Amino acid sequence: MKRITASALIIAALSFGFVTSDALAQSGAAVGSKVGAAAPAPVNLTLPNKDGSVRFLVIGDTGTGTEQQNELAGVMMKYHAAFPYEFALMLGDNMYGAEKAADFKKKFEDVYRGLLDKKVKFYATLGNHDESNQRFYEHFNLNGEEYINFKKGNVSFYALNSNYMDKKQVKWMEEKMAADTSEWKIAFMHHPPYSSGGKHGSSTGVREVVEPIFLKHGINVVLAGHEHFYERLKPQKGIYYFISGAGGKLREGDVKDNSPLTEKAYDKDMSFMLVEIDKDKQMHFQVINRTGQTVDSGVLTHQKTKTAAAK
Numbered sequence: 001m002k003r004i005t006a007s008a009l010i011i012a013a014l015s016f017g018f019v020t021s022d023a024l025a026q027s028g029a030a031v032g033s034k035v036g037a038a039a040p041a042p043v044n045l046t047l048p049n050k051d052g053s054v055r056f057l058v059i060g061d062t063g064t065g066t067e068q069q070n071e072l073a074g075v076m077m078k079y080h081a082a083f084p085y086e087f088a089l090m091l092g093d094n095m096y097g098a099e100k101a102a103d104f105k106k107k108f109e110d111v112y113r114g115l116l117d118k119k120v121k122f123y124a125t126l127g128n129h130d131e132s133n134q135r136f137y138e139h140f141n142l143n144g145e146e147y148i149n150f151k152k153g154n155v156s157f158y159a160l161n162s163n164y165m166d167k168k169q170v171k172w173m174e175e176k177m178a179a180d181t182s183e184w185k186i187a188f189m190h191h192p193p194y195s196s197g198g199k200h201g202s203s204t205g206v207r208e209v210v211e212p213i214f215l216k217h218g219i220n221v222v223l224a225g226h227e228h229f230y231e232r233l234k235p236q237k238g239i240y241y242f243i244s245g246a247g248g249k250l251r252e253g254d255v256k257d258n259s260p261l262t263e264k265a266y267d268k269d270m271s272f273m274l275v276e277i278d279k280d281k282q283m284h285f286q287v288i289n290r291t292g293q294t295v296d297s298g299v300l301t302h303q304k305t306k307t308a309a310a311k
């Protein structure tokens, strides 16, 4: 099982220089906690929650309809009251098993009803368990497409289909990203180009296709699921990578010990991410588990990408 000590975290913070003191202060309480043993943690927002920020939720591998998925959704609701995020990114495997109307109700609508009632807009990407027809499901906001681009403030989001990185999608990415003058560009998809998972690990085939495009067009951040844990990776060629795939399932203990890719990982309970991109070129993140404990938090500074610098 992966264990990250406070001292390791401090070394990482000193080495990479982008973890806030909040993360250090929180790490002692969060690391090594026993699932179910502790009372629910109170809402403890580490994000600055500034005026004018772009605020969103990140979840992956959600579609089970289990009690645990519902419990995690309850924590998301509590945090929405403190940090009113306007939309949510879904990193794929939105439906496990059957995909009838009753399944969409049980595994999505019933679970996130509170957020839907608060007008939180969900943007899905397709995972390996997802039928392509999910692109027509109104709550996933794909508008019939398998990959889309949308903007929120100064941030441009690319929802990609990592199941089929075909020439058509590559051409679309190249054209969209080349013309994109947004300050931040964030790609999200199901398969992780980099991962320390024992069962799956890095999706190298996807990486070979997307990484050159991401580097060429100044993608700042990549979010992926597929692995049923949380991982913040060391920046790869200047790009920040996260895995958040424990929204409905957990693969406990799956993160490899001493992986050279790992900046921080958590595989002891289900989790979700909150993200805030402020007007000062900073991206703040907070990762929260099913009992409401913060298991990672910090701030990343905008990279000076070619496209952004040319503005």
Ligand SMILES: [Fe+2]
Pocket: 093, 127, 128, 129, 190, 225, 226, 227
């Ligand atoms: Fe998957």
